[in-house]
Amino acid sequence: MSLPTSERLPNDINELPPARQRHIRRQPRSATAAERQILLDSLVRLTAPTPTFFMRTLLGALALGAALYLQDIVILVIAIVALPFVSPLFGLAVFPGTLNFRQAAKAITSLLILFAFSIAAGALAGMLTTLQPGDPLRLFRFSGLYWLDVTLVAVSAFMSVLILLREGIIPRGLGVLLSYTLLVPLAVVGFGLTHGRTQLWLSALLVSFTHLGLAVVIAALTILVLGFPPQKTLGWLLLVAALMITLAVASGSLHLSTNQRPNPQPALPSPTRLMAASSTPSPQATPTDAPEPTATSATPATLTPTEVHSPTSENTPTSTPEPRAYWGVINADIGAVIREGPGFDSPIVDYANNGDQLEILGQSMPEGGQSWYQVQTASGLTGWLLGSLIQTLTPTPTQP
Secondary structure, three states, rough: OOOOOOOOOOOHHHOOOHHHHHHHHHOOHHOOHHHHHHHHHHHHOOOOOOHHHHHHHHHHHHHHHHHHHOOHHHHHHHHHOOOOOOOOHHHHHHHHHOOOOOHHHHHHHHHHHHHHHHHHHHHHHHHHHOOOOOOOOOOOHOOEEEOOHHHHHHHHHHHHHHHHHHHOOOOOHOOOOOOOOHHHHHHHHHHHOOOOOOOHHHHHHHHHHHHHHHHHHHHHHHHOOOOOOOHHHHHHHHHHHHHHHEEEEEEEHHHHOOOOOOOOOOOOOOHHHHOOOOOOOOOOOOOOOOOOOOOOOOOOOOOOOOOOEOOOOOOOOOOOOOOEEEEEEEOOOOOEEEEHHHHHOEEEEEEEEEOOOEEEEEEEOOOOHHHHEEEEOOOOOOEEEEHHEEOOOOOOEEOO
């Protein structure tokens, strides 16, 4: 009769002796392949969605919609705390190493439900309220990638993997940061959709997907570095594909947020003449003995006031009132961003749709040689707009 050469390992790491659990969790590289697989399987079970996950998804989405509807920062904080930890995200991060397609399908389905609830909450809030000028919740920041948000995502994903593997618990505190950077932009997507703000919802969608891809890639790389590399070529290919897709989406988000669109613009009047027209005195005509009538043609882009001779007097010229108001029309298919100052680093205060007519208050050309216009929207909000995104119109005389 021969005795077994090794002890049969349980399927759950929690069934191992505490000392052995600590050794596997803290030094996975020194553990056997079977022990590392047990640890990965435990991580999959830990991050699997539960009924509590879906209940918190519903409650958190309702609070998120209420925060957008009431524009209340306190309710927004309650919403991101109530939202569940984005645990299925880490189920996807483990997938290159396990290639468990069934668990990956569950994780993707759970994420889609969570994302759908977040978008629906924002859309419902958008249908019930009008978009007010300004940005009390500072949500327009999600129209572009910011280093602070990217840092929060990367650090939260890295620390979450460490806690999940080494402690075997859900890091709720880090879940708040992930909910804010992943789910709040999706609520902004729904809010922008119902208000027809194409630039807002498209930018927020790209930002959210960038954060999601970054979190998955950072978590997968952390798992790899800790001693859980993919065992098959397919796993490596999936990891590289996730990295490439994330970089592509991030590049699209950066391109969109800087408003660098290659659409050719029609010939526009000189910005210098546009701003100087209101301060230039009207030229005086020199009377002649026998003035010959001349036909004048209206030029839509002319900024200099045109002299008009009175038919009842030969020697007394009159002119039209000098224009004191200048207007422009947004010429950008996906809309334009209005910022606090003339620069891409300035905070975003509002959006304008293609075809919106704005009053031009001033003009600036900071470093880089790009022209910016100070504009005022129909709601009275004042901000700065990239000059290439607005087509100036003929100045309109202000009636006394």
